[in-house]
Amino acid sequence: MAKKTPKQALTYTRANGYEKLSPAESKKLEAVCTEYRDFLGKAKTERKAHDEAIELLEAAGFQDLDGLIRGGAALKPGDKVFRSCAGKTVLAAVLGQQPLERGLHIVGGHTDSPRLDVKQNPLYESGEMALLDTHYYGGIRKYQWVAMPLALHGVFVKPDGKKITIAIGEEPGDPVFCITDLLPHLAADQGKKTLAESHDGENLDVLVGSMPSKDKKAKEKIKLRVLELLHERYGVTEEDFLSAELEFVPAGPPREAGIDRSLIIGYGQDDRVCAYAALRALLDLPGTPRYSSCVLLCDKEEIGSVGATGMYSNFFENTVSEMLALCGGAYSELVLKRALENSWMLSADVNALFDPLFAGVSEKKNAAMLNQGTCLTKYTGARGKSGASDASAEFVAQIRRIFKRAGVVWQAAELGKVDQGGGGTIAYLMARYGMNVVDCGVALLSMHAPWEVSGKFDIYMTYKGFLAFLKDGRNAK
Numbered sequence: 001m002a003k004k005t006p007k008q009a010l011t012y013t014r015a016n017g018y019e020k021l022s023p024a025e026s027k028k029l030e031a032v033c034t035e036y037r038d039f040l041g042k043a044k045t046e047r048k049a050h051d052e053a054i055e056l057l058e059a060a061g062f063q064d065l066d067g068l069i070r071g072g073a074a075l076k077p078g079d080k081v082f083r084s085c086a087g088k089t090v091l092a093a094v095l096g097q098q099p100l101e102r103g104l105h106i107v108g109g110h111t112d113s114p115r116l117d118v119k120q121n122p123l124y125e126s127g128e129m130a131l132l133d134t135h136y137y138g139g140i141r142k143y144q145w146v147a148m149p150l151a152l153h154g155v156f157v158k159p160d161g162k163k164i165t166i167a168i169g170e171e172p173g174d175p176v177f178c179i180t181d182l183l184p185h186l187a188a189d190q191g192k193k194t195l196a197e198s199h200d201g202e203n204l205d206v207l208v209g210s211m212p213s214k215d216k217k218a219k220e221k222i223k224l225r226v227l228e229l230l231h232e233r234y235g236v237t238e239e240d241f242l243s244a245e246l247e248f249v250p251a252g253p254p255r256e257a258g259i260d261r262s263l264i265i266g267y268g269q270d271d272r273v274c275a276y277a278a279l280r281a282l283l284d285l286p287g288t289p290r291y292s293s294c295v296l297l298c299d300k301e302e303i304g305s306v307g308a309t310g311m312y313s314n315f316f317e318n319t320v321s322e323m324l325a326l327c328g329g330a331y332s333e334l335v336l337k338r339a340l341e342n343s344w345m346l347s348a349d350v351n352a353l354f355d356p357l358f359a360g361v362s363e364k365k366n367a368a369m370l371n372q373g374t375c376l377t378k379y380t381g382a383r384g385k386s387g388a389s390d391a392s393a394e395f396v397a398q399i400r401r402i403f404k405r406a407g408v409v410w411q412a413a414e415l416g417k418v419d420q421g422g423g424g425t426i427a428y429l430m431a432r433y434g435m436n437v438v439d440c441g442v443a444l445l446s447m448h449a450p451w452e453v454s455g456k457f458d459i460y461m462t463y464k465g466f467l468a469f470l471k472d473g474r475n476a477k
């Protein structure tokens with residue numbers, strides 16, 4: 001046998017992953033992606049993603065940690081738990097053979113997505129129409145959100161604590177909503193503006209009705225008719241918008257795309273695609289892992305991870321503290337700090353796929369390519385890596401080992417070419433504990449657009465990579 005040249009010894013090659021996919025893996029890929037599509041179609045908001053996740057966790061035997069704390073239960077290796085944070089963020093874990101102090105293997109993604117939030121005083125009437133005023137959430141390109149069907153999701157909470165959940169626009173017979181746009185015939189002035197200025201954020205108001213109330217004495221009959229219907233169907237009044245969280249999102253389920261059905265087009269794939277892949281990996285984890293496996297599905301990433309349900313909050317470390325306390329032995333802050341510092345994490349977030357229609361924003365060697373597997377992003381940031389949680393070469397080497405052993409197809413890529421822009425994830429928030437963190441996830445086309453596009457192969461390899469990471473011991477031979 002000829003001696004291997006360095007070239008032949010290469011195990012990291014970038015090629016279309018379908019070329020080497022076995023029929024068995026191909027079947028698994030379709031199964032994972034079908035279940036993902038089902039999850040994505042139901043999880044149209046962070047609250048729904050949270051509820052769907054908990055349903056799947058409970059069905060797989062995960063127990064509510066808060067219930068275990070109240071009951072004074074003790075945790076042992078193999079136990080499966082989850083904990084909710086305000087109905088929006090969720091942490092799930094499988095206790096490993098090693099004590100928590102030795103660190104956890106964490107995969108963390110986010111379940112909030114760019115959208116249009118309804119204001120607290122939103123309803124008004126103008127031009128024979130009733131509209132709801134919105135304040136957009138996250139980084140949207142405003143011109144993309146007009147003249148398309150929107151669904152309304154969210155909750156009204158009454159002063160007595162009663163919560164009314166609404167979802168309009170997803171079922172086939174449901175009405176939908178929309179933001180109107182100018183006709184080309186009258187868009188002379190608008191057409192001269194830049195894309196960023198063409199649509200005023202303040203004017204992203206949603207058309208919700210046009211029929212007058214039968215109340216002859218009312219001043220704003222169309223607005224009143226909307227309120228009458230809301231009251232009839234949901235028992236809410238105009239004042240109840242004050243304590244509501246209502247979100248307009250693109251209406252309808254995700255769909256397969258391409259004549260070969262190799263892609264998925266759907267709303268909210270940033271970052272529910274990685275969130276689902278992480279959750280599914282934890283659900284599929286066989287037996288008791290060597291190190292405790294943990295999945296975090298968090299809220300508020302798109303607006304900087306702030307707030308009680310964002311990664312800036314203490315929810316994660318509080319929950320690890322609770323788990324430590326239930327694992328026996330006296331709780332100590334030092335043990336908590338060790339557990340956090342000794343942890344390994346894949347910050348599961350999306351990257352941008354190379355798009356031939358906008359080739360100029362990428363540097364091809366270091367851009368994520370469709371169907372080339374899950375995307376490992378050593379650093380994010382902008383203008384000279386500013387704001388990046390730059391993962392260490394040592395840690396990236398460990399991930400290479402884990403992925404290679406499990407046959408995970410992956411690619412190393414960064415977001416866009418130097419000085420074109422940039423982005424961030426929750427990686428830096430976890431890195432402050434001193435743990436090893438690197439970004440890893442599915443790369444998308446049309447990221448942050450109402451309908452984002454992902455490749456099934458990349459989704460499957462991301463799931464497979466997360467599973468290998470959660471399962472794999474450190475430096476195992």
Ligand SMILES: [Zn+2]
Nearest residue numbers: 270271302448
């Ligand atoms: Zn995003």
